[in-house]
Amino acid sequence: MDLTPYWKTVMDTMQDGLLVVDDFGSIVAMNPAAEELTGYSQGELVGRNCKVLGCTGCSIVGQGPGPKWCQLFVDGSVRAKRCTITNKDGQQVDVIKRASVLKDENGQALGAVETLIDISELAKKEQEITDLRRTLRGQEDGRYGILGRSEAMQRLFDLIENVSASEAPVLIHGESGTGKELVARAIHQLGPRREEPFIKVNCAALNESLLESELFGHVRGAFTGAERTRVGRFEAAHGGDIFLDEIGDVPLATQVKLLRVLENREIERVGDHQPIDVDVRIITATNQDLDSLIAQGEFREDLFYRINVVPLNVPPLRRRLEDIPLIAHHGIQRIALKSGKPITGVTPGAMERLLAYPWPGNVRELINAVEYAFVLCPGGLIAAEHLPPKIAGGESAPAHRRGRPSLDRQHLVEVLRQCGGNQSQAARVLGVSRVTVWKRIKDYGINLRTDIV
The missing domain is CATH 3.30.450.20 (PAS domain)
Structure with missing residues (x-):
């Protein structure tokens, strides 16, 4: 044919x-x-x-x-x-x-x-996705996923860029909720080890024996329940960076082993005496005054000097008030996108309350306040009455508050009772981390089965 x-x-x-x-x-x-x-x-x-x-x-x-x-x-x-x-x-x-x-x-x-x-329609959709990601990450008003236009944050961004090129240990100081983990991730992503692992360990969430096993690994039979050999976080981070959050809560016995890692670049698994070489950069963070802990004999001075080679300070939210509108509106955009609720901003009265509040829980507490307001606000603009009562009522807190938030036992029990024992929800209400709630429950000896009924 x-x-x-x-x-x-x-x-x-x-x-x-x-x-x-x-x-x-x-x-x-x-x-x-x-x-x-x-x-x-x-x-x-x-x-x-x-x-x-x-x-x-x-x-x-x-x-x-x-x-x-x-x-x-x-x-x-x-x-x-x-x-x-x-x-x-x-x-x-x-x-x-x-x-x-x-x-x-x-x-x-x-x-x-x-x-x-x-494929012009496909290219248009791709651009929309790129714009959406930029909005969610705040790339126009911050860097590395950290929001901030204030002079204090610009200085921090410059320090992150300078520090990331170094191999020296970094100690990030900052109150709870300021974004210390984001700073650590930014240092990793900008540094020469960016293609290697970034491993995080929350040192406050584990007791001494579990923390050592988590950090250094263990061999089979090292302790009851150790049915197989386990690789620790240091080995997993080999070639990359390891981030030790809440370093001030590490027990003294474990501090000695951390010092050995810094000095000799080797670890021993729990239950074993065979040294294992590790090549990691250590980034640590704390919301505590390590100088005071050293004076009290709770933190080793030699370890402090080893981890504090390059100190970075993340400013609290109350010292960069000009960033509050930016962070609040970013939170509104993100939550509105996820929930579909037609909320577009805050009223001048609500913004006045946000600017007047001292934010002891910092950025984390501000985002939690926005999530709270989304529950009460039917749509449009968030008003003062939609904010958490302690913010809407203009309740103040000491501007100098640092380190662990002060929570008395009775208040913590009451909040836990209101939240049905849910520690994560209680942490959001209190504007603190879940780890802080967990440690206070432990410190006060609160029994979640009997004390909050």
Whole structure:
């Protein structure tokens, strides 16, 4: 069957744009889909050079026919290359380009056929996703996922960039909720070990025996329940960075072992005496006054000097009030996107309350306050009455509050009772971390089965 008479019908019914060019790049044929894609009619484009479309995927030499004209005639084909062309109105159109060289029976190039698939809608969606990610991460008003336009935060950003290039241990000082983990991650992501592991350990969440096993690993039979050998966090972080949060809560016996890691770059698994070499950079963080702990004999001075080679201080929220509107609006955008609730901002009265409150729980407490307001606010703008009572009522707290929040036993029991014993929910209400609630329960000897009934 001779299909020659039907080729034009095939071309005209194709949904993808199709162009045929000679070995000098002159357009000799095109289909209706190409007319729609480029904005040119056949009469306007046939006979003109393909350079008129300004395709970003072409490598044109233009010094003769075939291989001397463009790279396509050298390679013989182009497979699914993403590029843009310029249409008749001068607008960029995103396309997927495929092309093949046409040859005669002697293997001489006659020209080429190109198909162009319009992906402008896909490119638009990709840009929307990029813009959304930028909004969620606050890239325009902060860096490394940390929000802040204040002078104090700009100084911190500069320090992070400088510190990340070093291999020296870093100690991040800052109150609970200021974002110390984000700072540690930023140091890792900007540093020379960015392609290697970043391992986090919350030192306050484990007792001494569990913490040592978590940090250094253990061998089978090292203690009751050790049914198999386990790799510790230091080994898992080999080649990368390890972040030891709440370093001030590490027991003295474990501090000695940490000192050995810093001095000798080796560990021993619990229950074993075989040293294992580890190459890690140690980043630590604390919300406590380590100088006071040293004076009380609760923290080793030699370890302090080892981890405090490069100190970084994360400013509390009350010392960068100009960042409160930014963080609040960022939280509103994020929660609105997740919940679908039509809340767009805060009233001037509510913002006045937010700026007047001392924020002992810092950024974490502010975001929790926004989540609280989303529950009460039906839509539109968050008003003062939608904020947590201690913020809406203008309740103040000592501006100098540092370190662990002061929680008396009776107040903690009452909050736990209201939250049905849920420690995470209680932490949000109190504006502190869950670890702080857990430690206070332990310190006060609170029984969640009997004391909060």
